[in-house]
Amino acid sequence: MFKLAFKNILFYKGRSIATAVLTFVSTMLFILYISLQDGSHNSMLENSLKIYTGAIEIYRKDYRDIGGNEYLIQDVKAITDKLEKIDAIEEYSPRYETYGLLSNKEYSAASMVAGIEPNKEKLLSSLESALIEGSFLDEGSANCIYIGAELLKKLKLGIGDEVAFIGSASDGSFAADMFKVCGVFKTGSFEFDSSTSFVARSYFDELMNAKNRASYITLKLKNIEDADKVNEQIISMLDDENLESLTWKTLMKSMVEIMEIDAVFGYISLSLFMVVIFFVIMIYGFVNVSSRIKEFGVLRCIGLSKRNIFLLLFYEIALLSIFATLLATPIAAYICYYYNINPIVIDGIADMYKDYGIVSDEIPFDYNLFTIGWNVGVIYLLNFLSILYPYMYINSFRPIEATRHV
């Protein structure tokens, strides 16, 4: 059957070429489309994640839902002592966040002001690497404020300028101080750069009466893929129902979900192409088979079983599919690899879509052999499904009827 299938492929060139070309095109389309989709999603997530959000963050329960000073973590040391024992944690730091008003003589703006441990923050987030002017904070920074570039613009400040801060401290009392702009950062996230600023905890804790207190503790893991596993470890180690430990998937839930929706729409669009191509491959297969009814009739008369007929069709489509995918897969995979290393750059796209959290003009492809593998698998599946109807059609004729078919 295999030999016969091979000869049929060479004999019926038109059908073979059409099927091979369609399979090639659909394989390339599928792999590249999914790669681009996954790549851009992963990039969006990674870029947003590395700016500030931790792989895991520990909160007092209800802090995120209700908020307020009652739900601050009151004994940070007790928690961090336990975290020291978990090997998978690379670094951690407690952050104290509050909202206040920053003003100079003429302008004012609302800002989240966060007290951070600068040395640890260098490892935990991209705050330091986002520096564009001045200098990053250190433990002795005193009343230096590290401010987002868009916020700086709003307030019309420069390096060395003073800015007044008004807010409320962790005990509810009024807090006010003068900060000096020592550094400016630009992460690319418009929302972040226009509404956040940072002060060293060593200074901020005094002002906000926040020693040994925190809004939450942020963690960096040695391997982010272990987030779920490590999180369970933390939960069992903390053993405190008043605390909750959340992975980045929960923290960035809305972004993850919107990507899922985007992916669904992507698959819907892709499925349109796949359906059309599937139909055409099936039609070509059917036409090829229906013009050979006499031939199949003769074969069945001389003793070929239905199983053999199926094998024949199966080998034909398998050979064509394998040939086409063997050609398409390395090409598509190389394109994915290349654009994974050298992402496509669309100037201005980050600025255009800043409201949607796009921070970078780069759009990388995803290079994942598993994904490429299942993409190719789907193509094979569709191709194999396309022989079902032709097979049923052949078997609808009795052998002797088939030999007389015109």
Added chain:
Amino acid sequence: MYKLILKLAWKNSFLRRSRTLLVIIMIAVSMSMMLAIEGIYDGMVENMVDKNKRSDSGDISIFAKEYRINKDLAYMIKNADEIKAQIENMQGAQAVVLRVKAEGLLSTARKSSFASVVGIDLQAEERFGKFSEFLKEGSIDLQKQGAIVGIELAKTLKVGVGSKVVFSTQDIRGEINSIALYVRAIVQTTNISLDNSAIFIDINQLHKFLGTDSKNAMQIAIRGEDKELYGKLKIAFANLDVKSFLELQPMIKQMQDLMIIFNSVTFLIVMGVVFIGIFGVMYVSILDRVREFGIMISVGMHYKYIRLQIFLESIVIGVLGYLSGAVLGAVLLTYLEHYGIDLSAFSDALATWGYEAVIYATIKVSYFTTTLGAIMAASIFSVIIPLRKIKKLNPIEVIKAEK
């Protein structure tokens, strides 16, 4: 004569019923899926455009020259009320509203967040963009320190209807000032910047709070689809910053352009593959009947009639496929236009990104007309190569082949 040819074309189209039906089903399924996808994507963009226009910029917005770069109280449109009255008398202007805006800090007892206060005239906004349709919770009412909050801002601050909030900012004199407000309603405009950070209060109350002149405004928003209106406004108010909707929302313009490109590429690919499908079937069908065509030429049928017959065969398949696809597509689109795709399970995420939980499709006549043209073109072009084979046919060779 032509009746005979049409009859031949019709009968030959169904000579191999299964084959023909497969092609018709292929065209119908591809076409209806494509129309549904097009309708959904266009619907999403149109919905976004509509909501943006109704909640914010209108078709045209006017600002003071410096305002868009420096969102400062100093850059207000002077005598905005007179300008509004002037515009209302212009041909093509359907509705005009004035808005006052300021950025600051919105706080509850527990949380604070960056916010943008927008002073509006509720009745005017209702005429302008049916503001009440954005309502998610509560009642649209700004009386007695009432405020309407954007849905994401409400989530951030954990406020609901009846909550008390305090808005603080610098007023016109540069003093930090605060105002206590009571949340009367929560709205979802799907305009991200509004849903994430807007708090709407009465415009006069905001003037009083900021210490600004009630004749002035930050923004004059105009609804009016008259294409000449924009030009007229640009000339009449050359000292102000007159911007069209797409100029203010380049991202939406780009989304529209991307959607057109995406739909066009999809269309071309799908029609291209449909062409390949029809071509394959017609090619084989014609090759199968080469002897028949040879006989017909031998008995005196001119090539032009055979060509016409073959074109008609292909067109019959194309038309039947199109009609099936059009009916199926129309049903799908009508369903999606009325019931939409329900993504309520993701409503939180969708709201964050400016989408509603249910996405409705739009139906345009152009979907059907362009597809008809494409399918007819595919049908006609698909038989050109087989026809060349027939034209070169030597009847004698065909007859010889019989022996």
Added chain:
Amino acid sequence: MIKLQNVNKYFFKGEPREVHALRDINLSIEAGEFTLFGGSSGCGKTTLLNIIGALDSCDSGKIYLQDKEIGSLDEESRTTLRLNELGFVFQAYNLIPVLNVEENIGFVMRLRGFSDKEIKQRVLEVATLLEIDNKLKSLPNALSGGQQQRVAVARAVAAKPKIILADEPTANLDSNNSKILMNMMRELNEKEGVSILFASHDELIMESVRRIVTLNDGAIVDDNEM
């Protein structure tokens, strides 16, 4: 009616495999003839029939139909000639599968623009003559080989051509059907006065015709009235 003067036909002219299919053919066919072009396989009888039937052109010489020179006509004109003056019966695959017997018989008449009434009348006439009037609504695939050939003859004669050319019409028929077909064709020839030219080596046809033109190696070697 038909005159051939020094007609020559080559296949693959100028190539090593060149075949001189017809050599200096001089022939006259009168109206009402019932003639066979006979000879062994490859003698040129089919080629001669094709040239007379304007299906092929000659390389040299002249062919006249009703004193009109047809040898140098272009393809379009030859098609028109075949439509208006000639009728054809082939060995097999004569009929259009999607048309029924009535439509097949009336096909050439319809191409020539006869009215519905004329077509209906004439179709019934020839169908009756060929004893297939009870099969008018049947499709070709419902007919036997012999019936199919009779339909082909009916179509050929329905439009009242001057000449009918039949190439091996009995080759796919059994002897009984062949006899029936030949009897009917002779009857048509006598009743309608249409010339019928055969190319065949079937002995039954030889016995039926009134003139046999024998070819050998592309040349006429014998021309006998029976």
